[in-house]
Amino acid sequence: MANKAVKVxxxxxxxxxxxxxxxxxxxxxxxSAYLGVDLQLARAVDLEPARAEExxxxxxxxxxxxxxxxxxxxxxxxxxxxxxLEPARAMVLTALNKGKxxxxxxxxxxxxxxxxxxxxxxxxxxxxxxxxxxxxxxxxVRSLRDSLAANRVTSCLGILNGTCNFILSRMTAEGAPxxxxxxxxxxxxxxxxxxxxxxxxxxxxxxxxxxASLVTGAQPRLDDIPTEGITKITPLDIQFAGEFGFKIxxxxxxxxxxxxxxxxxxxxxxxxxxxxxxxxxxxxALHVNGDWVGQVLLYGQxxxxxxTASAVVGDVLELARDVAAGVPGRVPPLGxxxxxxxxxxLAPLDDARCQYYCRFAALDQPGVLAxxxxxxxxxxxxxxxxxxxxRQEAGPVPIVMLTHEAREADLRGALKKIDxxxxxxxxxxxxxxx
Amino acid sequence: MANKAVKVxxxxxxxxxxxxxxxxxxxxxxxSAYLGVDLQLARAVDLEPARAEExxxxxxxxxxxxxxxxxxxxxxxxxxxxxxLEPARAMVLTALNKGKxxxxxxxxxxxxxxxxxxxxxxxxxxxxxxxxxxxxxxxxVRSLRDSLAANRVTSCLGILNGTCNFILSRMTAEGAPxxxxxxxxxxxxxxxxxxxxxxxxxxxxxxxxxxASLVTGAQPRLDDIPTEGITKITPLDIQFAGEFGFKIxxxxxxxxxxxxxxxxxxxxxxxxxxxxxxxxxxxxALHVNGDWVGQVLLYGQxxxxxxTASAVVGDVLELARDVAAGVPGRVPPLGxxxxxxxxxxLAPLDDARCQYYCRFAALDQPGVLAxxxxxxxxxxxxxxxxxxxxRQEAGPVPIVMLTHEAREADLRGALKKIDxxxxxxxxxxxxxxx
Numbered sequence: 001m002a003n004k005a006v007k008v009x010x011x012x013x014x015x016x017x018x019x020x021x022x023x024x025x026x027x028x029x030x031x032s033a034y035l036g037v038d039l040q041l042a043r044a045v046d047l048e049p050a051r052a053e054e055x056x057x058x059x060x061x062x063x064x065x066x067x068x069x070x071x072x073x074x075x076x077x078x079x080x081x082x083x084x085l086e087p088a089r090a091m092v093l094t095a096l097n098k099g100k101x102x103x104x105x106x107x108x109x110x111x112x113x114x115x116x117x118x119x120x121x122x123x124x125x126x127x128x129x130x131x132x133x134x135x136x137x138x139x140x141v142r143s144l145r146d147s148l149a150a151n152r153v154t155s156c157l158g159i160l161n162g163t164c165n166f167i168l169s170r171m172t173a174e175g176a177p178x179x180x181x182x183x184x185x186x187x188x189x190x191x192x193x194x195x196x197x198x199x200x201x202x203x204x205x206x207x208x209x210x211x212a213s214l215v216t217g218a219q220p221r222l223d224d225i226p227t228e229g230i231t232k233i234t235p236l237d238i239q240f241a242g243e244f245g246f247k248i249x250x251x252x253x254x255x256x257x258x259x260x261x262x263x264x265x266x267x268x269x270x271x272x273x274x275x276x277x278x279x280x281x282x283x284x285a286l287h288v289n290g291d292w293v294g295q296v297l298l299y300g301q302x303x304x305x306x307x308t309a310s311a312v313v314g315d316v317l318e319l320a321r322d323v324a325a326g327v328p329g330r331v332p333p334l335g336x337x338x339x340x341x342x343x344x345x346l347a348p349l350d351d352a353r354c355q356y357y358c359r360f361a362a363l364d365q366p367g368v369l370a371x372x373x374x375x376x377x378x379x380x381x382x383x384x385x386x387x388x389x390x391r392q393e394a395g396p397v398p399i400v401m402l403t404h405e406a407r408e409a410d411l412r413g414a415l416k417k418i419d420x421x422x423x424x425x426x427x428x429x430x431x432x433x434x
Numbered sequence: 435m436a437n438k439a440v441k442v443x444x445x446x447x448x449x450x451x452x453x454x455x456x457x458x459x460x461x462x463x464x465x466s467a468y469l470g471v472d473l474q475l476a477r478a479v480d481l482e483p484a485r486a487e488e489x490x491x492x493x494x495x496x497x498x499x500x501x502x503x504x505x506x507x508x509x510x511x512x513x514x515x516x517x518x519l520e521p522a523r524a525m526v527l528t529a530l531n532k533g534k535x536x537x538x539x540x541x542x543x544x545x546x547x548x549x550x551x552x553x554x555x556x557x558x559x560x561x562x563x564x565x566x567x568x569x570x571x572x573x574x575v576r577s578l579r580d581s582l583a584a585n586r587v588t589s590c591l592g593i594l595n596g597t598c599n600f601i602l603s604r605m606t607a608e609g610a611p612x613x614x615x616x617x618x619x620x621x622x623x624x625x626x627x628x629x630x631x632x633x634x635x636x637x638x639x640x641x642x643x644x645x646a647s648l649v650t651g652a653q654p655r656l657d658d659i660p661t662e663g664i665t666k667i668t669p670l671d672i673q674f675a676g677e678f679g680f681k682i683x684x685x686x687x688x689x690x691x692x693x694x695x696x697x698x699x700x701x702x703x704x705x706x707x708x709x710x711x712x713x714x715x716x717x718x719a720l721h722v723n724g725d726w727v728g729q730v731l732l733y734g735q736x737x738x739x740x741x742t743a744s745a746v747v748g749d750v751l752e753l754a755r756d757v758a759a760g761v762p763g764r765v766p767p768l769g770x771x772x773x774x775x776x777x778x779x780l781a782p783l784d785d786a787r788c789q790y791y792c793r794f795a796a797l798d799q800p801g802v803l804a805x806x807x808x809x810x811x812x813x814x815x816x817x818x819x820x821x822x823x824x825r826q827e828a829g830p831v832p833i834v835m836l837t838h839e840a841r842e843a844d845l846r847g848a849l850k851k852i853d854x855x856x857x858x859x860x861x862x863x864x865x866x867x868x
Contacts (some may be wrong), residue, residue, distance in 0.1 A: 023584060034583055036771030041823060131581060133777050137727035139573070139581030147565060147573030149468055150457060150747035230485065275733065283729075292457060293571035293744035295717075297733035310727035313584035325761045339469030 005038040006320040009069030010079045011091055013046035013055065013199055016105055017081035018130070019309030024316075032193075035317060037324045043069050063160060070094045075296065076323045080104040089113050094105035096120045096128065101319040101328055103312055105132035111206035114219045115343070125329035127322055129315035134207040135160060135284045137307030138300035139314070143334035144214040144288070151290030153215040157434055158252035160207040161284035162302045163198035164230050167189045167266075168238075168248055169280045190282055201231035201250065201265040208252035211286070212263045215256055217336045218264055218344035224350045228266040237429060240400045241269050243384060247277045251434060260347040268434040269357050269402075275299075276434070281381050313394045350409035353379075355384070355433035359397040360418065361426035368423045369399060375421070379414040381406040396425045402433065439472040440754040443503030443534075444513045445525055447480035447489065450539055450566070451515035455489050455741030458750075469751060471758045477503050482540050504528045510757045511750055523547050529738035530562065535762055537754040538744055539566035545640035548653045549777070552767035559763035560757055562733040563749035568641040569594060569718045571735035571741030573748070578648040578722070579769035585724030591868055592686035594641040594795045596736045598623045598664050598718035602672075602682055602701075603714045607689045609669045624716055634663035635699040641849045642686035645720070649690055651770045652778035654697055660783045662700040671793060671863060674834045675703050678791075678819060681711045683868060694781040702868040703836075709733075710868070719827065725823040754798065784843035789818070789867035792837065794852065795830040795860035803833060809855070815840040815850040830859045 004161055008024065024031070024041040031039045045066045052062035069075055070091065079094040080102060082088045088109050095102050097120060104110065110117065110133055121128040133140040135158075143151065159165050163185060170181045182199070185191035215217045230250050241248050246269035250303050255262040259416035267417055270277045275297050279285040284302025289295055322330045332339060336410045362368040372384060385402040403411070415428050442458065444451055451695040456648040458475040458601045461762075465473045478491055486496035492648070503509055504525065514536060516522045522543050527537050531554060531858045539542065544551065544567055555562040560864035565575040578587065593599050599620060602613040613686060616633070619625035631637050639661045647653045662685050680703035708733050713719040718736025723729055756764045766773060796802040819836040837845070849862050857865050 019726075030586075031584065033772040137724075138730060139577040139732075142581050143573040143577065146752060146780075147572075147748045148742050148744065149751050150461065150465065209599065272633075275709075276713055278709055285731075290571075290744060292740045292747075294735045294738075294741050295733075296572060297719075298573075299729075299731035299733070301728045304728075306726045307728055310582065310584050310724060316580045316808040317583050318580060321764065325764050327759045327761050327764070330755065330759050330761070336468040338467040370639070396791075402441075426600050 002404070003041055004037070005142040005185055006077065006323050006358055007040050007042035008077045008079060008316060009042055009072065009075040010081070011066055011069060012081035012083070013044055013048070013051040014081060014083070015305050016057055016312065017079070018307045019305035020053060020079055020081060020312045021057065023309045031313070031317065035320055035324060038326065039316070039320055043072065043138045044247070045069055047060040048299050059068040068093055075100060077101045077103060077319050078401060079312060080106060080311070081317065083108070083128070085109055085112060085359055087220050092117055093120055096124050098128055099124055099322060101127040103129050103315040103319060105130070106309055107206040107210060107311055108164045110208035111222050114213060118339070121333050122329070125234060126425070127319045127331060127332065128333050129319055129413050130210070131315050132308045132311035134210050135298070136300065136304060137310045138284060138286070138298050138301040139288045140298045141214060143298060144211065148288065148290055148293055148296070149335055151292050152256070152365055153290050154257050156211055156215065156252070156286060157213065157276060158208065159249055159276055160252050160283070160284055160286070161198055161204045162266070162284060163195065164286070165206070165279065166252040166282045167199070168230060168233065168250065171233065171235060172238050172242070172247060175239065177235055178231060178233060180262070193370055199231055201227040204250060204252050204265045208254065208263055208265055210410045212254055212261065212344060213334055215254060216344050217334050217339040218342035220344040220346055224346045226232045226264040226266070233267055237431060240359065240398070242257060242271070243387070244402060245272050246270060246433070248271060248431065249276060256431065261344060262347045262352055262355060264349060264352070266432055270434045274434065281413040295394055352408045353405050355405050356403045356411055357431040357433060358401045359426055359429040360399040361428070362399050363423045363425060364397045365423060371421055371423060372399065372418055375417045376403070376414050379410040381410055439528040440457040440511065440757050441476035441509045442478060442511045442513060443506065443509040444478040444515070445500055445503060446515035446517070447478055447482070447485040448517070449739050450742045450746065451480070452485060452489055453739035454513055454746045455491065455744045456576060456684070457747050460845060465747070465751065467523055469754055469758060470589070471754070473750070475510055476504065480501055480853060482690060483692045484682060485621045495601050499772060500525055504532060504557060507539055509534060511535045511753050512759065513750065514540060515744060515746070517542070519543055519546060521783070526551055527554055530558050530621055533558055533560055535561040536750040537563050537753060538546060539564070539742055539746055540642040541567040541637070541644060545643035545656050548644070548647060552773070553766050556763070561753045561765060562767045563753055563763055564644070565749050566742045566745035569720060569732070570642050570734065570736040570738060571744045572718060572720070572732050572736065574720045574732045577732060578645065581723065582664055582724055582730070583769055585726050586690070586735055586779070587722055587724050588691050589709060590649065590686070590688040590732060591844040592642065592644055592645065592718070592720040592737060593683055593710055593713045594718055594720070595632055595638045595684060595685050597625045597629065598638070598684040599713065599718070600716045601633070602664060602667065602684065604682060605667065606672050611669055612665060612667060637835060638684060638686050638699045642688065642697055642699055644852060645686065646688055646695065646778060648768055649688060650695055650778050651768050651773040651860070652776035654780055658780045662697040664701050667701055670832070674793065674821070674832070675791065677821070678703070678836060679706050679865070680704060681706060682865065683710060683713070688761055695843060696781045696786055698783060698786070700866055702866045708868065786842045787839050789839050790837045791865040792835045792847055793863040793865060796833050797857045797859060798831045799857060804835065805855055806852055809851045810837070810848050813844040814847055816845055
């Protein structure tokens with residue numbers, strides 16, 4: 001059954017696809033020696049022939065027709081770097097149905113259509129690998145899928161969006177507001193012209209959906225993941241958080257304890273001495289707790305042509321090794337043979353418990369603190385720390401509290417009452433604590 | 435070819451082996467569901483039957499005879515947690531020669547006899563896995579072997595010995611001397627009664643040898659790895675390093691650039707803002723630089739029953755999956771098919787280049803600094819920073835310098851001259867900078 005060559009078809013020659021093409025060409029000899037079979041970039045498809053020229057593809061490799069890959073019986077592995085939902089979904093499903101292994105970096109696709117895609121891969125007995133879909137070059141998908149497979153992963157905290165982390169790092173370093181730093185990030189290429197997808201947390205939610213599926217063997221619905229972005233984070237809150245010994249980071253949070261699974265995306269206060277607080281700029285990291293392994297942190301570059309291509313080609317090597325050994329469907333998509341494309345039901349956010357940072361905008365008059373504390377107390381929320389800054393010249397004064405652990409629904413109930421108090425003049429700012 | 439059950443034989447029921455037995459028993463249902471075949475702890479061997487009783491092994495599983503595993507044709511995978519060189523070496527070779535896959539956490543064995551063991555595994559077409567041999571539960575062996583395989587790893591810096599890291603962390607936090615902190619560590623179980631193996635760097639060198647073999651596909655000789663431990667580190671040097679913005683850590687250093695491979699173990703100054711500086715207490719971490727992936731950090735618990743068992747059983751799952759799929763020798767021991775059990779020649783330490791921390795013990799008289807600087811200059815070593823503390827009541831004053839990058843042989847030459855100066859009254863303390 002052993003093949004003499006493994007042929008790769010590459011769909012898309014954009015930032016990631018172009019990097020994959022370059023890596024496969026530059027290192028063909030080393031990668032083939034690693035595998036013990038010739039690893040060939042047999043065909044690459046893009047709508048812009050100029051990209052193929054720039055990459056110096058060998059004659060006959062480039063095509064503008066994706067069917068030249070999908071219908072070629074000689075191509076063993078399809079790399080999808082087209083991005084987006086369609087036509088990527090149709091291409092991936094077609095490739096799998098034609099018996100080809102698939103490598104994809106497409107987190108939106110897997111987060112939205114993972115059940116269908118993973119079921120198809122299993123039915124066809126072929127491999128699908130997606131290391132690059134979460135955390136760029138960081139070897140976290142395979143670590144969760146295989147190396148840590150003896151564990152029940154009880155929790156994960158991830159910094160999984162480089163744009164948001166860059167913006168929050170700069171806001172912290174410079175005390176500058178979100179809009180100003182976003183503009184800087186756009187100039188430097190760390191943020192898209194339309195940054196919504198990143199700064200509203202959607203991209204992080206996609207990645208969290210994939211992490212959750214690796215941890216549980218079942219797929220959450222994207223809509224079930226409560227998602228808050230970083231657009232409302234202010235220099236004032238970053239400063240108060242810092243005074244309490246915390247940094248503000250956009251986190252993907254997964255809790256998998258006591259039979260309930262919680263998954264959510266939101267900014268959070270991270271203690272200065274937590275390793276995630278040291279993850280700065282465009283870097284990503286996933287902090288994992290396993291019932292046997294304890295704490296593990298996996299850190300690296302979460303995006304960019306070269307790190308992402310490293311992960312994609314690492315996946316190509318895995319699938320190619322299995323193709324060469326005659327066992328193309330050796331590993332189920334999520335590692336476990338028990339996964340049947342199940343849906344994962346998430347616990348409602350109302351039942352989540354954590355500590356909270358609350359900033360109240362209060363009139364500078366006696367008794368406000370007591371009123372706020374009374375309302376919190378009536379919802380069984382106790383206060384761990386409080387700071388009230390000296391009188392302002394005019395306008396409201398900020399009262400900042402860190403609560404003890406409380407139930408989300410209780411906090412929301414208390415805040416509704418508090419924000420209705422006559423002494424509270426702006427909606428209270430709430431940020432969860434990690 | 436698919437098996438209905440995969441049978442595991444466990445050699446050794448000590449700290450790690452006992453953890454492996456417990457994990458395999460506790461999670462038999464989950465692990466079997468993950469694999470899609472029944473994963474059985476078929477036999478466990480130890481010289482102390484009391485250990486088997488304590489673990490509650492099922493009747494018929496315990497034996498005091500290792501041949502009951504090695505000669506049992508039904509056992510597919512042998513887990514070696516005996517430790518040490520013999521009889522572990524003979525057991526591992528016998529298991530491989532009988533066509534069994536082997537999982538081992540034995541870094542001393544692999545560092546000393548890796549070539550022989552890896553060649554035997556390849557000849558017999560069976561798997562050998564050793565995630566737990568470096569960094570305990572951290573998924574670093576498989577990350578280097580597979581996930582990052584598209585990269586040339588250009589450098590690694592590792593904190594790979596929890597005992598040393600615990601001692602250095604405590605010395606830094608308390609300003610206490612080595613001996614006192616070692617005694618604390620021994621009390622807490624973080625250091626052995628005879629700590630030589632850890633504190634002299636030998637254990638770290640074993641792990642570095644394994645990392646070097648994963649990175650290069652070839653095996654260094656242990657004797658070729660220059661190895662310094664932490665016994666000479668003083669609170670004074672930790673304090674000076676701190677003033678310059680560094681922590682002192684025991685590092686495994688691998689450089690793989692320009693065709694030369696350097697591997698060495700020694701204490702080093704790590705900048706406060708480097709992630710490795712945040713690795714405290716008994717934790718381990720490996721910082722990797724790859725030509726495509728850039729920086730990656732892998733962090734977690736480097737020792738202990740549960741984290742190590744997590745890694746061992748992760749390896750068992752990998753080998754079991756391959757046994758079940760009928761491809762027991764799918765992955766070569768070091769990942770690459772190109773590895774033929776080659777020896778790795780290391781570059782001589784004399785040619786290494788780094789920055790150095792030097793503490794001179796000088797008589798408190800004019801012109802000493804000039805004399806020292808002149809000798810350094812005559813060996814082309816320039817000074818980046820220098821600090822000279824105020825006069826002592828009596829005795830020598832410390833002069834501390836950080837050099838610019840210099841060649842090791844040049845530094846040693848200059849120090850020979852400097853230590854012969856009449857104004858220098860004690861041998862100069864030198865610590866490399868990361």
